[in-house]
Structure formats: C-alpha cells, structure tokens
Amino acid sequence: MAIMDRSLSKAGLFRMAYFIARGRVVAALFGLLLMLVASAARSDITIPLIYVVGSGNDVLDNYLLEQVRQVVGQEIPVMPVKESEATLNPDVPIVTIGPRAFTTALGRYPQSPILATLISQEYYRAMTSARSDKGSERTVSAVYYDVPLLNQALTGKAILPQARRIALLATPDSTHLYSELLSQLPKYNLEAQMFVVNSSSELIPTLVRALYYGDFVLAAQDPSIYNPSTIKHILLTAYRRNIMVIGPSQVYVKAGSLASSYAPYSAIAQTLVSALEQWFQEGFLPEPMYPTYFNVQINEQVGRSLNIPLPSEDSVKQQVTELLRKQAMSATKDAAADAANSGILP
Template sequence: MILLPLILLGLASQPLSAGETIPQTVYFVGSGNDALDQHIKNLLVEHLDEQISLEAIGVDQVAAVTDSVVITIGSSAFSRVRQANPDAPIVSLLTERDFLDDYAIRAPGQISGVFYDVPLIRQALTGKAILPQATDIALLATPESVELYQPLIDQLPAYGMSARVFLVDDRDSLIPTLVRALGYGDFLLAAPDSAIYNPRTIKHILLTAYRRNKIVIGPTQAYVQAGSLASSYAPFSEIVQLASEFVETYQKTGKLPLPSYPRQYKVAINKQVGRSLNIPLPDREEIARTVNQYLDTNGETSDE
C-alpha cells in the first residue's frame, strides 16, 4: 500500500526533457502541530499560482522527490527532509536565520526560506517607538550567544542608541544579572535565545522587570501575551506570500532565491502591561509605521 504513492511521487518528479516545464507540484512536510500546519497549508493554497498543486507527504516519501520544491515547517521538519533527501530543493518556514543561513550558503539555489526571527534592530526600534527618549538598551546573553548581539550593537548608534550585554554564566546568576541590566537600560531587549528566554524563566524575568518599572521588548509575539510590552512579528500571510514567490522563481528558473526576512511586519502590544507601568502606548499601526520610518531614514529597509 505504501509503494503506490511512492511510485506516483517518483513519476511526478521525473527529470524533464528540453522544452518541458518544471513539474507543477509542490510538496509539504509539516511540523506535527496539526492546527498550525493546516493553517499554513490553507494560506499556501491561497497564495501559490493556481497551476501549482500542494501535496502533503511524509518524510518516508521525501526520498522520491526530484526537481520539485518541498516546503517544510520548523527546523525539525527541515532537518528530517534534508537527511532523507539531500538533493531536494527546500523552502523552510518558521526557522530562524542562525539555523538556516549555513545550509543556504552550502547549497545555494537549493535551500531557501523565510526567516521567522525578527531582526534585532527592528525589535530595538519597536522599543524606541514606544519610548522615544530611550538611549540605552540592556541585553542578556550567555557566553555562547553573546555574538548574536554584535551586529545590533554596531547598528544602534545610527539611531541615537547604544546597548550593553550582561552575561549570564549559569541559571543561578540569571536574576541577579537581570537586576543589574535593568538598572542600566531604558528597556530590556529580549532576543530569541532559548537558554535565557524560555517557559521556565520568562515569568521570573517579566516579574522582575515589572517590579522595577522597566519594560521588556520581544522576543516574540507569544511573549507579549505572557507579559512583554511589545514585539514586532511577521504575520503568517506575509511569510507565505514570500515563500510562494520563491516557489514560483524555482518553477521558472530551477533555482531558489537566497532566504530572506519578510518584507512587512506588524506589532503586538500588551495594553494591560502598558497601563500598569503608566506608559502611554501608540496604536500598533503607528508603532509599526514609526519603526519603518526609522529604518527608511537609515537605509535599512532590508532588515539585514
């Protein structure tokens, strides 16, 4: 029973002779979160060219794919597909730049995706759009993640800001280091560093900041629901739109573009936290416009 779909999959992906078009089937390997996967699949169907069909497959079927794009959701799905078929062209969604960049560099034209993490400069400017007088940003890092912040530190002076990294050596030093960081910064900028910001620690970080009347920006939309004041984020529709363009580029050229960040971002805010800290919050659209204006003025619309 398993052989038939594998045979059909192989036939649909056979190499083409001159003059033929690249197969109009795109394959989909989900994250295992059924609701998330179905939502993204629905968006892909809306955004992909009507001549392109989207087919969900299991990792056991990936080995038969040739000359057709596989869209993966999350780093685990990407890794499993990559292991099952090192030659498959992949568009990876919901993976971060630090994870995907090396693969794309090693396999140009074959590996692409839409980065899920928000550029730190955009997150920093989200904080500045809320606190225009802010000049000093506090950052927490482990010895392993400290290099994550260097590009941001280099970019900030163009916007009248600077940042200082406070190193967290171990779990026990997190809160004492956080207290020192909050004493320095106008706000704490949280990055997608799971060693520091994770379900086990986030409550303690947010409560400590709140008690010292300091705000936390980032690292994701989900953390805003937990108590961060605000975070920029790319809506799924924007991620899928760009991924669909990558697929169509492959259909035309046989090569995938380099992975990139989405073009548009929105802002999530926690109004309750703003009221509790007596911080007047502009509406979400105004914050996003202000951030874009900052970036446009300094020629950094690409968020690189």
C-alpha cells in the same frame, strides 16, 4: 519603490546591488533591492507543484498552505512527501514546515532543493553549517518565522522615544545573537550593552545590573534566557524598576512583555510564494530571509502598570517601517555614489 532613485535603470540597480553586496553591513540591502525590482516586474507565475514535509501538526500545516493559496489566488498542487519515497523530482523544491521537517528533509533527500519555513535563523544556521554536503551545489534556503532584532529595538524606540540605551541578556553561548544588531544600532542613535549570564543562579543579579544601564530590555529568541521557567521572574524584576521588556515574540507579550514585532502567517506565506516563483522562473532560491512585512502587538495592561503612554500598534509599525525606509534610502544613495565613483555605474 519610494526608497529608490527613480533615475536608475533596472540594469543599473542590479549592478549597484552587486556592489553593495560586497559589504556585509549592507548585504541585506542587496536582497531588498532585488525584491523591490522583482515586485515591480511581477507577473502571474504558475507554481506547478510543491513537495511538502509537514510539521506533524495538520492544523498548522493546513493553515500555512491555505495562506499560500490565498496569496497565489488559485489552487497549488501540493504533494506531501512520505517517508517511503526515496527519490523526488530535483526540479521541484521541498517546502518544510518547522524544525523537525527541515532536519528530516536535509538528511533524507540530498538531491532536492529545500525551502524551510517556521524555523529561526539560529536553527537554520546550525543545521546548514553541520551539513555533510556543504560543498555541493544543492540549493537550501529559508523563510524565518520571526523578525530581525533591529525591528524589535525600533519597536521599543517607537514606544519610548527618549530611549537611547538598550540592555541585552545573553549566555556565553548566545552572545552571537546580538552581533549584527550591535553594529546596526548607532545608525538609529541607539546603543546597547550585553550582560552575560554565566549560570542560572546569576540570571536575576545580572538582570538587575542590566536594568541600571538600559532604558529598556530587548529579548532575543534565546531559550537559554527567556523560557517559561524564567520569564515571570524576569518580567517582575524589570517592572519593579519600571523598565519595559520588548520581545522576544508575540507569545511573550501575552505572558507580560510590553510589546513585540512579529511576522503573521500571511507575511510568511507571501515571502514563501515569492521564493517559489523565483525558483520556477529563474531556477534558484533567494538567500534565507525574514518575512517582508510585520505587525506589532502591545500589552496595554502592562503599559498602564508602567505608566507609559502607549501609541497604537499601527502607529508603532508605521514608525518602525519609516525608520527602516529612511535608513535603506540613505544606504542606497551612499552605495550608488560609491559605485559611481568606482566606475561600476555609468
């Protein structure tokens, strides 16, 4: 609760959050405020039952569900949903694991609330925008499997404090992935430029132009640019010019990216449990969200090759968390002042 003004009442915080939510730039802060208030008043809420549509990988499914049980501290009745089941209790959410399970549940159980896990924001938005029941009151939400691009950008900044300019690669169909990030960066004394790759043959020439601009390259979850066929060429080209690549995920750090923030399964499970508790306590799911905390992984061998003095992973995580906290505190104070001036707060 350190980022909130302690003089505000809980009711005042909700009124302030409503005011903040009207602006898209700080809409995420609305969710943060609600989460912090809810965590302060957290009680032992029993999750009576959850339906699960699995990924098809039993090891993965069982591991995630075990993480959920550890967060709750007790056994949770879990009912795998079979294809033959035509109807389900509409008062019990379906937890889907992975993209295929989410797609299946959306089409097969039109009356059931759905809470998707282990999917990207991009996939969630694509599937929900294509829904035939968009006008219904059906509840659909998600816990994304990755972290916001802002976290990744600040990870690069924590490793290379003098960095100010970030190079971004995108195709004409993926430029939107960076839209929110571009509006966020100036608050952290950072700027970015997008370099559009129009065809596969233009990837490396476009990357070379990007390397002349950026202090580092920030990679999004964009398989049209970053995939097993391209990543080796991207990394070698960048490192020959002594430019580091951040992201797009923990897997790519093992492949040769310098570093990445990522959401561990324990964080996904914790956020999933919070969403389920909200459903059974209040009758609705929260807005789609990223996990509430993250870790950082650094490839030390790459750092040595680039002659970059590397802070510890915990130090980078703490720096990123502190930067986010300070900005959230500043935005909260500004919103509170605006709300008071508008007569929303007493």
